[in-house]
Amino acid sequence: MSKIEVKKVYKSFFNSGDTVDIADTADTVDIADTADIADTAGYLSADEKSISVLEDINLKINEGEFVCLLGPSGCGKSTLLHLMAGFDAPTLGEIMIDDAPVKGPNSKYITIFQNYGLFPWRNVLRNVEYGLEIKGVNKEDRVEVAKKQLKTVNLWQFRDRFPVELSGGMKQRVNLARALAVDPEVIFMDEPFGALDAITRIKMQEEIIKIRGNNNKTIVFVTHEIDEAIFLADRVIIMSADQGKIQKEIKVKLVRPRDRTNPDFIKIRDEVYKELKLSEETGMLQYYI
């Protein structure tokens, strides 16, 4: 369990499509040198060579909290997640995990993507063992941990299969087991169930809540599915498309497992819809998949 703090974060990309090299930026961007953030942000937005994707993002995620970043495609969810996971550096501002600035990817934080990222040449068991191999854990201990995690996701009997022989839901469960095997402090997930059919997706949502019940990891989960966010999260962070800002935070205090047909669930859903519709009325936000 870790806490995460996003402090006055701005991110812009160069129009050329170049990404900023985290190694270069980490050393050169110093918030103390950019005393007037508002001015600087204006400069960044106005600069024709760069597009501003995130502006003045401030967010505190508590230890063991499950936070969903919700918003339409292109609003900057993945960008924000990548900054937190250390794959890229903010243009301005700072991200802290457990009071230490994020300088790059760290094995304490695992990221799960939509496209599974399993090694096709390794069977299920050896895929789950992978992170432990990197850590130098011996074979016997690796198998023991992998077995526990594969049992958690109900795939132990499929340990000898290769990814090509698995359904999308199974692949994502292997991915989850692989992430849990290294016992990370934080799990970042970027639309992990986006490629799954609706029914498998609901099952995976239920599964992740069950798994999480046993080990309160801090989870930051990106989605554009309103129901998914309300089903999963302690707190839903709604991001707005037009400015790359946090538009609203909604706490979800419903007991788990949640019932999507429950009037309280529907009330929260209405609140989220209203929030997104309000922006739509201004003509600036298109909510699409």
Ligand SMILES: Nc1ncnc2c1ncn2[C@@H]1O[C@H](COP(=O)(O)OP(=O)(O)O)[C@@H](O)[C@H]1O
């Ligand atoms: N490396 C990059 N270079 C240039 N523009 C980028 C880069 N990554 C993302 N963007 C732009 O930033 C915006 C937000 O992207 P992203 O964070 O992927 O949104 P989301 O995950 O909410 O769909 C988009 O307009 C996208 O085109």
Ligand SMILES: [Mg+2]
């Ligand atoms: Mg994305």
